[in-house]
Structure formats: C-alpha cells, structure tokens
Amino acid sequence: MLEIAFALLAITAVASAVAVIVVRDIFRAALCLILLFMTVAGVYLLLHADFLAIVQILVYVGAISILIIVAIMLTRDARQGPPLGNLKYPAAVVGILLLGVVVFGIINTAFVIPDNAPLQETVKPLGKALFGDSGYLLTMEIAVVMLLSAILGAIAVIREK
Amino acid sequence: MTLLDQFQLILKTAGWPEWAVYLTPAIVGILIIIIFVLTVVIVFIWWERRLISRFQIRLGPNRCGPEGILQPIATAVKILLKEDIVPEKADKLIHFIAPIIVFVPILLIFAVVPFGEGAILVDLNVGIIYVIAISSISVIGIFMAAWGSGNKYSYISGMRSIAQMVSYEIPVVLSIVGIALVTGSFSMIKIVEAQSIPFILLQPLGFLIFFLGSLAEMNRSPFDLLEADSEIVAGYHIEYSGMKFAMFYLGEYGVALAYSGIITTLFLSGWQGPLLPPILWFIIKVMLVFSLIIWMRATLPRLRVDQLMSFAWKFLLPMAVINLVVVAVEVLVLPAGLQWVMVILNFGLAAVLILLWSKLFTLGGGRVEV
Numbered sequence: 001m002l003e004i005a006f007a008l009l010a011i012t013a014v015a016s017a018v019a020v021i022v023v024r025d026i027f028r029a030a031l032c033l034i035l036l037f038m039t040v041a042g043v044y045l046l047l048h049a050d051f052l053a054i055v056q057i058l059v060y061v062g063a064i065s066i067l068i069i070v071a072i073m074l075t076r077d078a079r080q081g082p083p084l085g086n087l088k089y090p091a092a093v094v095g096i097l098l099l100g101v102v103v104f105g106i107i108n109t110a111f112v113i114p115d116n117a118p119l120q121e122t123v124k125p126l127g128k129a130l131f132g133d134s135g136y137l138l139t140m141e142i143a144v145v146m147l148l149s150a151i152l153g154a155i156a157v158i159r160e161k
Numbered sequence: 162m163t164l165l166d167q168f169q170l171i172l173k174t175a176g177w178p179e180w181a182v183y184l185t186p187a188i189v190g191i192l193i194i195i196i197f198v199l200t201v202v203i204v205f206i207w208w209e210r211r212l213i214s215r216f217q218i219r220l221g222p223n224r225c226g227p228e229g230i231l232q233p234i235a236t237a238v239k240i241l242l243k244e245d246i247v248p249e250k251a252d253k254l255i256h257f258i259a260p261i262i263v264f265v266p267i268l269l270i271f272a273v274v275p276f277g278e279g280a281i282l283v284d285l286n287v288g289i290i291y292v293i294a295i296s297s298i299s300v301i302g303i304f305m306a307a308w309g310s311g312n313k314y315s316y317i318s319g320m321r322s323i324a325q326m327v328s329y330e331i332p333v334v335l336s337i338v339g340i341a342l343v344t345g346s347f348s349m350i351k352i353v354e355a356q357s358i359p360f361i362l363l364q365p366l367g368f369l370i371f372f373l374g375s376l377a378e379m380n381r382s383p384f385d386l387l388e389a390d391s392e393i394v395a396g397y398h399i400e401y402s403g404m405k406f407a408m409f410y411l412g413e414y415g416v417a418l419a420y421s422g423i424i425t426t427l428f429l430s431g432w433q434g435p436l437l438p439p440i441l442w443f444i445i446k447v448m449l450v451f452s453l454i455i456w457m458r459a460t461l462p463r464l465r466v467d468q469l470m471s472f473a474w475k476f477l478l479p480m481a482v483i484n485l486v487v488v489a490v491e492v493l494v495l496p497a498g499l500q501w502v503m504v505i506l507n508f509g510l511a512a513v514l515i516l517l518w519s520k521l522f523t524l525g526g527g528r529v530e531v
Binding site: 001025027028031034050051054055057058061062063065066069070073120121122123124 | 180183252254255285286287290291293294295297298300301304305308320323327330346347
C-alpha cells in the first residue's frame with residue numbers, strides 16, 4: 001500500500017515539476033509549484049516525519065507560495081508568460097549541468113536507513129534536540145537574529161521614501 | 162485509544178484482509194464527518210438567519226417547516242438548480258478547481274477535532290499546527306477563484322484576502338503557543354484533557370486574540386472585507402453560480418463550524434462537562450461560540466482596510482507577544498497546583514493591557530498609519 005502511495009506522489013511530483021517549467025501561464029505554473037510542495041509534504045508523511053510535513057505545508061504552501069502569488073500580481077501579461085530571451089541555450093547548458101551534479105550526488109550517496117522504528121511522537125524529541133543541553137541553541141539564535149535583521153532591513157527600505 | 166482504532170481491532174479479529182482493516186474504518190469515519198458537517202451547516206444557516214433577525218427586530222424565515230428549519234434546504238435546492246455560468250474571460254480550469262480547493266481543506270480540519278473522548282479521526286501529535294497549516298491552503302483557493310474569474314472586483318477581493326490572512330495568522334499562532342506551553346503538547350486530545358480549568362479562564366487574553374484572529378481567518382464580520390457587499394459586490398465569488406457557488410457557501414459555514422469546534426477544544430475544555438454526554442457538551446459549546454460570532458456580526462460595523470491591517474499588526478501582534486511571555490514566565494515560576502493564582506493574575510493583566518493599549522491605539526478619530 002505504501003508503495004502505491006509513494007508511486008502516486010512521485011508521479012504527481014515529477015509531473016508538476018515539469019509543468020512548472022513548461023506551462024506558459026505564470027499563475028498556473030505557480031499553482032503547479034504549490035502542488036509540488038504538497039506532494040513533497042506527502043513524501044515526508046510516508047517517511048513518518050509528520051512534523052516536517054506540516055511545517056512544509058505551513059511554510060511553503062502557506063507563506064512562500066503567497067509570496068510568489070504576490071510577485072505575480074505585480075507582473076504584466078501573466079497569462080502569456082514572459083517572451084523567450086536569447087539566453088535559451090546558456091540556460092539549457094547550466095540546467096543540464098545542475099541536473100548532472102544532482103543525479104551524480106544521489107547515485108554516489110550510500111543512504112543509511114536506521115534499524116530502530118520511527119518515533120511516534122516527533123515534536124518533543126525535536127524540541128529537545130534543538131533546545132536541549134547539547135542542542136543547537138546558539139545556531140537557532142543566530143538564525144533568528146538573521147531573520148529579524150532581514151525584516152528590519154525590509155522595513156528600512158520601505159521607510160526610505 | 163480512539164474509536165477508530167477500536168473499530169480496526171474488531172475488524173482485525175474478525176479476520177478481514179489487511180487493506181480492508183485499514184481502509185474501512187477510515188471511510189466510515191470520513192462519511193460520518195461529512196454527514197455531520199452537512200447537517201450542522203444546515204442548522205447553522207437557519208440559526209444565523211433566525212438569530213440575526215432577532216437582533217434586527219424582525220422574524221426571519223419561519224414558513225418552511227417548524228420555525229423555518231427547512232428553509233436552508235429549500236435555499237440549497239434553489240442554488241443547485243441554477244444555471245452554471247462561466248465568464249468568457251475566465252481562466253476556465255482555475256475557475257473550475259477553485260471551489261474544491263477552498264472546500265477540501267475545511268473538511269480536512271475536522272480530522273483532528275475531538276467530538277468526544279476518543280471520537281476523533283486521528284489524534285496527531287502535531288494536531289493544532291496541522292489545523293493552522295491546512296487552513297492556510299484555503300487562501301490559495303480563494304485567490305484562485307479571484308484570479309480565475311477575470312473580474313476586477315474579485316481581483317481586489319483576492320488581494321485583500323492575502324493581506325488579511327497573512328497578517329492574522331501570526332497572532333493566532335502566537336496565542337496557540339501559549340496553550341501549548343501550558344499543555345506541553347500539540348495533540349488536541351491532550352489539550353482537552355489538560356483543561357481541568359478551561360483555558361478561557363487561564364488565558365483570557367489568548368482567547369480574545371485567538372477569537373478575533375480566527376474571525377478574520379474565516380472572513381466573518383467585522384472582518385469580511387473580502388466580500389464587502391457595498392464595496393466590491395461579493396468579492397471572490399462574484400462570478401460563481403449554481404453548484405460552485407454552493408461550494409463556497411458551504412465552505413463559509415463549514416469553516417465557521419470548524420473554528421467554533423477548535424475554539425471549543427482549545428479554550429472551552431472541549432467535550433468535558435458534568436451530567437450530559439460529551440458529544441452534547443461539545444455541540445452546546447460550539448453553538449455558543451457560533452452565536453457569539455453572529456452577535457459580533459449583528460453589532461459591529463465592517464472595518465476599513467487600513468484599520469484591519471493596523472489592528473492586526475499594532476494591536477493583536479504586540480498583545481500576543483506579551484501574552485506569550487507572561488504565560489511562559491508563569492509556567493516556569495508558578496508550581497503546577499497554583500492554577501487559580503494564574504487565573505486571577507491573567508485576568509488582571511489582560512484588563513490592564515487592553516485598557517492601556519487602546520489608549521495608545523486610536524482608530525477612527527485620527528489618521529491611522531499602516
């Protein structure tokens with residue numbers, strides 16, 4: 001049963017990823033991207049990472065996609081899509097190179113699957129690992145301060161005028 | 162152990178194949194939820210129309226069936242028989258999918274609403290974050306409807322929906338963190354079990370923030386700028402008719418039911434109560450919350466766009482942060498037995514904070530900067 005679910009999710013993910021590039025209408029492309037985010041969340045669920053799946057939906061579907069949609073609202077001719085520039089061939093070369101690097105990386109990685117059963121309750125262990133005694137409190141704080149300064153920077157840019 | 166798990170065990174001992182053991186209880190549970198939602202939505206529509214008539218000193222629908230209870234069914238049949246019109250300039254595909262994307266997440270929320278002890282579809286250990294995450298998908302559906310219609314009024318409504326939902330999500334999440342701090346878990350069942358004193362007494366400020374924030378999330382008056390009839394006609398569903406409009410209508414009351422259930426679970430101690438059976442307590446509390454929502458609609462005028470945004474960012478957000486810090490300190494300092502001290506402290510603090518902040522924060526009289 002899990003195999004069927006994974007196959008469905010994987011096919012949808014790849015199809016929507018291709019659609020993001022192929023579809024000319026930017027808004028539809030953005031919707032395909034949202035579908036892709038959700039299928040990735042589904043894959044996380046199959047891996048028993050429920051907190052990660054929820055956060056994936058919360059952050060990517062709830063926030064990042066909204067950001068993309070707002071950006072689309074500011075573009076003209078969203079229905080036709082942008083005209084093709086003369087950077088078609090360099091883009092293809094870079095794309096294929098990137099794909100090669102990713103495929104090479106995946107093939108040459110020995111993925112280790114732990115023997116112990118997945119955790120039933122994920123939130124508490126995650127919190128303990130992040131904020132516990134031997135955790136990553138300092139790293140977290142640095143990330144938080146960075147985000148805060150980014151927000152302040154955005155406000156400062158708007159205030160300029 | 163939930164009722165569904167017990168159902169699965171019974172099937173397993175009866176010797177059903179594995180996939181049937183897995184699927185049958187889930188499908189039965191989903192069917193029960195859908196029937197429950199549809200029934201309660203019909204009652205909700207009738208209750209809202211009758212109650213708002215009382216507020217406006219008129220009778221309201223009272224002809225169809227006893228006290229007009231069959232009126233929503235008549236309305237539903239009328240809507241379903243109408244012609245389905247798709248505008249020529251619409252993006253047909255997106256126009257078609259949008260009502261589904263709005264409605265399905267709302268049904269998904271009910272998966273984690275505990276109707277009684279064990280009467281929950283799945284007791285996720287990330288329960289309440291799941292609700293927040295899933296309900297944020299509806300925004301995309303609303304914007305798809307707004308964009309796909311190819312209508313400028315619906316487009317304005319879509320932009321308003323994005324601004325509103327993104328702003329009000331933050332105070333709502335922060336007030337939920339306060340509850341998670343006291344409970345020590347995100348699971349809906351554990352949140353209900355932790356409420357020997359309902360959290361509305363323990364965190365009155367948190368309740369106010371969550372209640373107002375969720376009013377905005379479900380586009381209820383006074384935050385119903387998305388469909389402000391007097392400004393942008395009907396907002397995002399202006400170009401919808403027939404079955405598709407019915408989906409939006411259903412979704413609107415479905416989300417009201419879902420959030421009433423979640424407010425009941427988070428702040429009003431869920432199914433718990435003396436004498437009456439749990440499910441009855443749950444429904445009574447849900448009806449109380451929904452009546453409060455209708456009361457707000459009957460009493461308060463609609464906010465202006467700038468007022469809406471500054472209310473979220475300048476009033477609710479600072480309040481939510483202060484509430485979070487206060488609750489965190491109380492959980493750390495006070496011993497677990499002294500919850501009544503916390504009640505008195507928090508009520509005093511909420512009163513003082515709201516009074517002080519509303520002095521600083523004047524709306525309407527002067528120019529409001531956003």
